[in-house]
Amino acid sequence: MQRSRPTFRRQRISLLFSPALNFCSVCGKATEIKVPEGDNRLRAVCSGCATIHYQNPKIVVGCLPVWQDRILLCKRAIEPRYGRWTLPAGFMENGESAVEGAMREAVEEANAKVEITQLYTTYSIPSISQVYIMFLANLLDPNVSAGPESLDVKLATEAEIPWDDLAFVMVKHTLRHYLNDRRTGIFTPRFGDIRPPER
Numbered sequence: 001m002q003r004s005r006p007t008f009r010r011q012r013i014s015l016l017f018s019p020a021l022n023f024c025s026v027c028g029k030a031t032e033i034k035v036p037e038g039d040n041r042l043r044a045v046c047s048g049c050a051t052i053h054y055q056n057p058k059i060v061v062g063c064l065p066v067w068q069d070r071i072l073l074c075k076r077a078i079e080p081r082y083g084r085w086t087l088p089a090g091f092m093e094n095g096e097s098a099v100e101g102a103m104r105e106a107v108e109e110a111n112a113k114v115e116i117t118q119l120y121t122t123y124s125i126p127s128i129s130q131v132y133i134m135f136l137a138n139l140l141d142p143n144v145s146a147g148p149e150s151l152d153v154k155l156a157t158e159a160e161i162p163w164d165d166l167a168f169v170m171v172k173h174t175l176r177h178y179l180n181d182r183r184t185g186i187f188t189p190r191f192g193d194i195r196p197p198e199r
């Protein structure tokens with residue numbers, strides 16, 4: 001039983017550590033999961049060169065692009081949530097700002113040229129270590145089309161939003177806030193946490 005414990009321990013914490021951290025990216029030796037001296041969290045620490053491989057949440061940036069009374073939605077051509085509708089959003093890349101990332105995603109997913117107007121919703125999803133940053137945006141040209149990561153795109157009126165077929169809870173929340181705010185004309189930035197069973 002003694003020998004199985006390290007394996008069990010690694011499985012148990014695999015939710016927190018990517019398999020990519022099983023081996024050191026500096027020297028190639030195996031890592032071990034332990035609390036480094038002076039720290040208070042488990043980290044992947046190289047058994048050879050002692051490099052500590054920190055892993056932190058990923059940031060997803062996106063926008064809610066508006067054209068007159070319509071909102072740009074994209075039907076996902078990739079997992080997770082293949083075939084479901086979403087707002088253009090994706091992982092930030094190194095070397096770009098959050099606004100630049102949101103604009104890039106709109107181009108990649110919908111060939112959509114947008115002007116970002118304000119920060120709108122920020123959601124943390126601790127269970128998958130992700131943070132979503134969503135902006136409001138003006139769509140500068142209604143001629144949009146599906147990019148490689150989309151099966152389809154559409155400019156939806158409020159009545160046309162497929163509420164039961166949305167990809168993510170954060171999309172539903174962001175759309176609801178927008179539609180409510182549009183009635184008053186005051187678009188208030190919001191934040192929140194999304195926890196299971198939501199997603």
Ligand SMILES: [Zn+2]
Pocket residue numbers: 024025026027028029046047048049050051
């Ligand atoms: Zn190493």
